[in-house]
Amino acid sequence: MEKNALHLENIKEQNIRQIRNLLRRQKEMKIADIAKCTGLSYPTTSKLLKELIAQNIVILCEEKTSCGGRPGARYRIHTEYKQALLMYFENEYLKCCVYDYCENEIEIREYQAGRDISVEDVIGIIQDFLESYPSITIIVLGIPGVTLEKEIVCLPYYPLLEGTELAKYCIEELGMDFYVENDTNAIAFAEREGRTSFAHIAYINHCIGVGIIYKGTIMEGARGYAGELEYLCENLQDVRQTLVTCILSLTLVMDLPEILISGDECYCGLEKELINMLSEKIPVDRLPRIQIVENITSYYKKGLKMRITNQWEQE
Numbered sequence: 483m484e485k486n487a488l489h490l491e492n493i494k495e496q497n498i499r500q501i502r503n504l505l506r507r508q509k510e511m512k513i514a515d516i517a518k519c520t521g522l523s524y525p526t527t528s529k530l531l532k533e534l535i536a537q538n539i540v541i542l543c544e545e546k547t548s549c550g551g552r553p554g555a556r557y558r559i560h561t562e563y564k565q566a567l568l569m570y571f572e573n574e575y576l577k578c579c580v581y582d583y584c585e586n587e588i589e590i591r592e593y594q595a596g597r598d599i600s601v602e603d604v605i606g607i608i609q610d611f612l613e614s615y616p617s618i619t620i621i622v623l624g625i626p627g628v629t630l631e632k633e634i635v636c637l638p639y640y641p642l643l644e645g646t647e648l649a650k651y652c653i654e655e656l657g658m659d660f661y662v663e664n665d666t667n668a669i670a671f672a673e674r675e676g677r678t679s680f681a682h683i684a685y686i687n688h689c690i691g692v693g694i695i696y697k698g699t700i701m702e703g704a705r706g707y708a709g710e711l712e713y714l715c716e717n718l719q720d721v722r723q724t725l726v727t728c729i730l731s732l733t734l735v736m737d738l739p740e741i742l743i744s745g746d747e748c749y750c751g752l753e754k755e756l757i758n759m760l761s762e763k764i765p766v767d768r769l770p771r772i773q774i775v776e777n778i779t780s781y782y783k784k785g786l787k788m789r790i791t792n793q794w795e796q797e
Contacts, residue, residue, distance in 0.1 A: 501540075504516060506583055516531070539559065540560060561583075608656075623661070625663070625665060669778050671700055672784035672785035673781055677695065690711060721745075726759050729756065733769075740773070
């Protein structure tokens with residue numbers, strides 16, 4: 483009896499998750515359309531929507547007259563049901579964006595971030611946002627450094643943030659989800675559309691970041707680290723030699739068909755120079771396609787936001 487009740491409760495949770503995720507993506511929908519898209523019966527959909535309304539997760543929109551003259555009731559996610567704070571470092575600034583559950587950007591702020599920025603400084607920024615947006619339940623931080631799960635292992639530009647103190651505060655003190663992501667991993671994750679296996683190499687301020695996607699999955703170091711391939715490079719001041727070293731490693735070990743490159747020293751004609759240098763070391767039929775990518779900020783934000791939406795999808 484108890485097993486049957488538990489089974490029914492699990493089914494109910496799955497059905498609620500379906501409706502919630504559908505409304506998160508579609509914004510507004512009628513009961514009939516929700517039932518059709520989820521495969522649930524009309525009565526079941528109606529009953530679950532009433533429960534979601536009672537929990538202040540879903541609201542009934544203002545009725546709009548349909549073509550036949552009958553009111554067409556529509557439902558949508560409550561704007562303050564859940565929100566997320568996305569933070570990332572770019573050009574000596576800590577940029578912060580608040581998103582609602584339907585992935586709408588609510589507010590953007592940016593803060594000067596020098597080498598002396600501390601965990602206390604970031605916590606102060608988070609607290610300011612929580613005063614304005616108490617519905618924030620998840621924080622994602624993008625960094626130009628090495629990460630291991632929720633730990634900032636190496637962050638040369640902002641060394642005072644290294645460690646797990648920030649994650650512990652968000653998880654234990656605030657009781658919310660916290661994720662830290664390597665910036666190039668986030669970029670590569672957002673570039674997966676139309677690609678199965680590739681790598682994105684970012685060369686910025688004589689530092690290397692590499693995001694690797696293999697058979698659709700983000701790859702990390704042997705011990706779970708992200709952002710450690712630059713350890714192979716002998717002279718990070720030499721952009722061409724550094725890129726060749728990374729491309730050779732990725733090509734010979736993983737046989738990746740495509741390499742994307744971005745950074746402050748990626749000039750016109752660099753692709754051809756790299757191909758010529760690589761041709762001296764490996765057979766022509768092993769050479770990957772090389773493409774320079776500009777304006778990676780949009781991919782950076784998209785990849786970090788996908789961490790948020792993926793978490794919400796599973797809840």
